[in-house]
Amino acid sequence: MISVIQKKNRKFKEINYYQNHDVSNYFLLPFRFQKINSKTEILVNEVGDFLLVPVGTAEQIILKKLDKIKDEDLYLDLISNFFISEEVIPPLLNILEARYRTKKSFLDHFTALHIFVISLRCEHTCHYCQVSRVTENKDEFDMSLYHIDEGIKIMMHSPNPHITMEFQGGEALLAFNNIKYAVLKAKEEALLYEKHMTFVICTNLAPLTDDMLPFIKEHNIMISSSLDGPAFIHNQNRHRPQRNSYEVTIEGLNKCRAILGEDNISALLTTTNLSLDYPTEIVEEYVKQGFSNIFLRPISPYGFATYNEKKNKYQTEKFLTFYKSAFEKIIDYNKKGYYIREDYATVILKKILTSFPVGYVDLQSPAGMINNVIVFNYDGKIYASDEARMLAEMNDFTFQLGILGQSTYNEIFYGKKAMEIAENWTNESLAGCSECAFQSYCGADPVLNHATQGNMYGYRPTNVFCQKNMEIIRYLFDLMEDKSIEKIFRSWITGHSE
């Protein structure tokens, strides 16, 4: 029943037998390096895996001074992490390919986020806002039903099966009837085009009334509100005749939490010159209001951006000081057992610590504009990003892609303007970025380059986007040398901690 076919020697062999002895030397795989502090430099490979090593290690590796026996641990780390290979074409190249494809797969489905500027009207007069109007004139400053219909048509054309429709202002809730119309219409169309819809309303919550909540709840609409810090900052930032923006916001937050549920309401921080002096107080306010995340956004350079290098650099440095102070406070809370994450760092950390694609509009390459987001303005004009529409409000129409009802899908998304932007939206091909160690954690922002430096390509040595991201990313690695902080970072990525 059982036939003995062949006897084979199964004598055990020593480990040396299994090592590749043909190699007199190794081959480099694509990687980049950068000093992160006086003792440590970072090596980052083509898919974003990194090794922290003593300064001078990159030189050893690149000049092939590494000894397989003497530097065994490092040598094996480099093989295992795809920094070097013993064969010209590494045997696991297709694994690296798959990982590269995965990292860039946020591109696969194309535009998800469709922003509808549903009204430009607002009852706040925030000093930093260049856009909104205090007016009763709905005809001029609300998006017309025709433009809503046309916007939905374009939106349904997106190849992406998951679509987010976001209502912005001005103050979006001032045009609540139009929001209702748009949501119902989009839902109807979504059935036809088999789209999975998510709805978001961005609002300062001031015009929120109880009769709006049932509709918001029924259609699972997420509320994205604003909280700039404690009352003295928030009210200073957000002018309202009654000087009660903070009180109104907190009341609205609590109402939304009670009726819509904790997960359906979030708050965004707008950083202003005033905020920069109060990093701790702002973080404390977010904790006081029970938030488990805070997004420390830099001051928007739109509106008062200049081509003045010195002023831009000074602003960036001030913001970074603010960011780090606030960040330390956040880490402090986590160490004490209160879970709160910083959203911008979390985006970067996901790119650093995981293999998953991270499509975050303001920090990806190719850039998020068009690929990930499109903006339909109240007047029917179409822009490549929210920032592009801000520029337009200052009469710079560089990033206008078309007009609702007039331009075809192809003209908007694949037209001459889109192609021109595309020339500048991959950091892999930008001077200063192409050999930067942080390339795979960073992105490209042609709109910001244009607004601050006068051209989409940008000039990295004096670029605010570059200065800010280089330092934040370096700072995160610096912090990660502390293992307890690295563990906190992991909990930010997964959203749970032990």
Place this chain on the structure above:
Amino acid sequence: MILKTKGSPYDINTPIIGRVTRIPENIEYEIFISETIFSKTWYKFKAVLSTVKIISSLEIPIIHSIEKLDHLDEGDIVIINTDGIINTIYRKNSDHNFLLFTERCNSNCLMCSQPPKDRDDTDYFFSQYSQAIPLIPKDCPEIGITGGEPTLLGNRFLKLIKQLKEELPETELHCLTNGRSFAWENVAQKVGEIDHKRLMLAVPLYADVYHIHDYIVQAKDAFNQTIQGIYNLAKYGQRIEIRIVLHKQTIPRLAKLAKFIYKNLPFVEHIAFMGLEHEGYTSFNIDKLWIDPVEYQQELTEAVSYLSDFGMNVSIYNAQLCTLPENLWKYSRKSISDWKNIYFDECNKCDLLDQCGGMFASGIKKHSDFIKAIYFS
């Protein structure tokens, strides 16, 4: 636990597979166990097993003069061989049933608990299991598939998996494989096409660099084949578990292996860290393998918490709680098959006895120096 017994055969020309019963009325079963002398009811069955000595042919396949049959329960599935050997294939009252698909293997792991045999047993086992699978109770919660390397059955491997899916659609299937065959994409594709949602392929991965893994499994190119195999399986939607045996060769780069898994194989469903079993080759290679579990606490903690922090599903098998740091207790599972599982006298004093996975019976030969009862009060 006895899984094999022997008696004297009569009229057995070909192996017979069936469920055993001691109740003469249970005629839907195939094999009758009789403690008495001949009765007419015997003819209702395909074969008879008896402890009594029978001296002449009764023109029915019989194995007699069997020393003991206590280990067989109603409904257990056995194969009775022409040489009088009776192997238990399936135990109805156990949660630890496994089907050994072959004893052949293309690897030769230093710590193999079931050293491979270089003879072609695939026809024999295929025939055995294709007959046994329909007899397994439909409510069986879980079955293991083991070897040897099960994929060496080739197309018959696919046939058995298909048959298991059809006959036992609700049964979880846990198949141990070194994963190397799946480096050939056609193999991964075929398994993917069976589309059995309850099939989990458990693949061992022992290092993040090729030569250490290849050394441990004693096969050149095994590492690259296994990694490629796992990728191909993932491509075809196959569920995958990674298994790591903890010993002197795997410990030094364990944390790096954990990182390699999360970075390169984040799609795997489960990662099991497994204590060493003292069976098969292990005793022979003990100097190359043995490290007291207490001495690798730090490496194990780092690897387990790293993966767990990132939301990966992690387990520790074959570990005694007294050898693990307390923060790892929650990952420890009672994983040792009932028939191999023992506890020491010291263990009976321990407050955690009920939660502890205990020890392989073979652990008598060598075990941690730090086995000690834990008291809560």
Place this chain on the structure above:
Amino acid sequence: MKNIVTLINNELHFSLNEQLYDEDVVFKCFYWYGTDYNVEIDKKDNVFFVKISSKSETKIDHDHLLIKIKQDLIDFKLRDIVTKETKNIRELLTAKAFAHFETDENPVTEISDPIGFDPTNF
């Protein structure tokens, strides 16, 4: 680095031999000096003549700047080595990553079954 001239009016001049520093290295390196300095690069007979002057009123610390330049030149030369040595493999990687076709590549290595199992026969 040769012909180093430090001028009190906040300038630094020096020359670099192309045999030591490829044009790519020189330009990529001094690109970053645009944050704080004006940089002028001329080339004559395989020699780059570099003139650096401060953009601001603050005085150049020549010694410090020279050390930084030397270190940066080494780093950018190393980066250049990696870029050039790995050009083909990077192109292969991205091309294959975004390819719309699947290449059927089976291992060229042995499955090493003593009884002769052949995975291609599946």
